[in-house]
Amino acid sequence: MDEPQRERDPESYFGAGIGGGRGLFTTGGAWSGPRSPAPAPPSVATITEPAREIPVHEETDVLVVGGGPAGTAAAVAARRLGQRVTIVERYGDLGGLSAGGLVIWIDRMTDWEGTPVIAGIGAELLDRLPEGALAGPGPELWGSTEPEQVAYWRERLSAFRDTVCRSPMIDPEWLKITSHELLVGEGVRVLLHSWVVAAINDQGTVRGAIFESKQGRRAILAKVVVDATGDLDVIAQAGGAFVTDAEKDGTGGNVQHTINTAFTWTGVDMRRWLAFKREDPAAHHELMSRGRELLGFVDTPHVGWRDDVVVFMGPRLSGYSGLDVEHLSTVELESRRRMVAHLDFFRKEAPGFENAWIMLAAPQMGVRMTRRLTGVLPMTSADWKAGVRHPDEVGVSPSPSQKFPTISVPYRALLPERLDGVVVGGRHVASDAATQAFMREIPQCWMTGQAAGTAAGLAAGAGLAPRAIDVGELRGELRRQGAFLHEP
Numbered sequence: 001m002d003e004p005q006r007e008r009d010p011e012s013y014f015g016a017g018i019g020g021g022r023g024l025f026t027t028g029g030a031w032s033g034p035r036s037p038a039p040a041p042p043s044v045a046t047i048t049e050p051a052r053e054i055p056v057h058e059e060t061d062v063l064v065v066g067g068g069p070a071g072t073a074a075a076v077a078a079r080r081l082g083q084r085v086t087i088v089e090r091y092g093d094l095g096g097l098s099a100g101g102l103v104i105w106i107d108r109m110t111d112w113e114g115t116p117v118i119a120g121i122g123a124e125l126l127d128r129l130p131e132g133a134l135a136g137p138g139p140e141l142w143g144s145t146e147p148e149q150v151a152y153w154r155e156r157l158s159a160f161r162d163t164v165c166r167s168p169m170i171d172p173e174w175l176k177i178t179s180h181e182l183l184v185g186e187g188v189r190v191l192l193h194s195w196v197v198a199a200i201n202d203q204g205t206v207r208g209a210i211f212e213s214k215q216g217r218r219a220i221l222a223k224v225v226v227d228a229t230g231d232l233d234v235i236a237q238a239g240g241a242f243v244t245d246a247e248k249d250g251t252g253g254n255v256q257h258t259i260n261t262a263f264t265w266t267g268v269d270m271r272r273w274l275a276f277k278r279e280d281p282a283a284h285h286e287l288m289s290r291g292r293e294l295l296g297f298v299d300t301p302h303v304g305w306r307d308d309v310v311v312f313m314g315p316r317l318s319g320y321s322g323l324d325v326e327h328l329s330t331v332e333l334e335s336r337r338r339m340v341a342h343l344d345f346f347r348k349e350a351p352g353f354e355n356a357w358i359m360l361a362a363p364q365m366g367v368r369m370t371r372r373l374t375g376v377l378p379m380t381s382a383d384w385k386a387g388v389r390h391p392d393e394v395g396v397s398p399s400p401s402q403k404f405p406t407i408s409v410p411y412r413a414l415l416p417e418r419l420d421g422v423v424v425g426g427r428h429v430a431s432d433a434a435t436q437a438f439m440r441e442i443p444q445c446w447m448t449g450q451a452a453g454t455a456a457g458l459a460a461g462a463g464l465a466p467r468a469i470d471v472g473e474l475r476g477e478l479r480r481q482g483a484f485l486h487e488p
């Protein structure tokens, strides 16, 4: 896994750009030609599109754009306030990167004592997954520092810094199904295969969005919009302010800007692989070094939600933008080339991988960060390191290590500095780059999504701008809907 707060395997590939590979690429004999397509030559030419009438597809109270973790939670939260809610998603399913992106490793939801500080709709989704669709320690183990438990769960990515955590592996298909069931069951209107391409900005207030689909271009009008696109598309389309900087995050590289397509294989025996790692660390180290030497890159295999499934969340590629279609195309092809090179190597060399076969290359590209909101109060590492508790706290994040207290998430980080009619949830909430390193994790996106949806529901219900709602009422409603907040 790749997140900075995680303990990293020393052999993890980190941050090389495309072109680092040495071309061991024999499986199936495919793709022996160029590694990636040449980008289109830059052009300054433009055309003028004629003005046209756009049909209004529907009018609603709350429009949620983006059906990832943040959007899913936002839609449910707003709907539970009795509002009409429509969610628009560009792909054919819900779950975003946690499903279509094969990011099936849900980061920590518990603090270092084992208290589930990320609760609410995210936890509800996990609890609704059927038997066999989730692998992780039960509540009785959260916070345990018992060495045997830590050793067992560390191998399965649910123990960090000598503490067992709520941090399970999940089956992405069941997350999609469970998300669909939850939203449809609550009465949320789900519009799939619909890509929002423009915000409707009425003199500084967002009043809906225009989307494109097989039916062409259509509008949805709403009292309040939640931008849960992960890339802050709605705010950017409305002309709102954002930042795009990234910075060293203390793990040896600039993780925020790395991109790749994750992949899963099956036909593997991960128990054998884990035993090999555990019982012969020198041989394991030598194998991974040889892989890096031969391939020019090597990524760490992680046991999935079953012992016959492995997930690779890299190799990461750096120097590309998640907003540039030429870059996205290049990274997509290169990630698949690397996946096949891995398959070739692991099948030949790695215990437990002899019969591995490709289950899925993620349909959704793994983009960690593009734009972040310029919000009323961006979260900063200085604040959370100092243990600042915000009076408008709408969520609590686990801290990256035992050195720091749990982290208070202010409502002001979800509010644009200037635009009205819109609130944001997800990996693009207002923060500095170091804080985004954990605020982008799936549980945190569920949390800010739930807060954004609750705020949007209250604002739509009262006919107020999101920034004008009563924060005490928002916090009360979040608690009522199961969110964890510090006592005032």
Ligand SMILES: Cc1cc2nc3c(=O)[nH]c(=O)nc-3n(C[C@H](O)[C@H](O)[C@H](O)COP(=O)(O)OP(=O)(O)OC[C@H]3O[C@@H](n4cnc5c(N)ncnc54)[C@H](O)[C@@H]3O)c2cc1C
Binding pocket: 001, 002, 003, 065, 066, 067, 068, 069, 070, 071, 088, 089, 090, 091, 095, 096, 097, 098, 101, 103, 105, 106, 107, 108, 194, 195, 196, 197, 228, 229, 230, 231, 233, 260, 262, 313, 314, 365, 366, 367, 368, 425, 426, 427, 428, 440, 441, 442, 443, 445
């Ligand atoms: C490779 C990788 C590994 C990671 N590892 C972990 C991990 O181990 N644990 C962890 O917890 N987190 C991890 N993360 C982070 C986490 O997966 C994401 O940051 C999180 O899913 C973001 O949630 P979100 O709802 O903000 O955005 P997303 O999950 O990106 O969802 C946004 C949704 O909006 C849709 N959308 C976007 N634009 C539009 C538009 N214009 N119109 C309509 N729909 C649109 C997208 O299709 C998508 O469904 C990882 C991320 C990556 C890329």
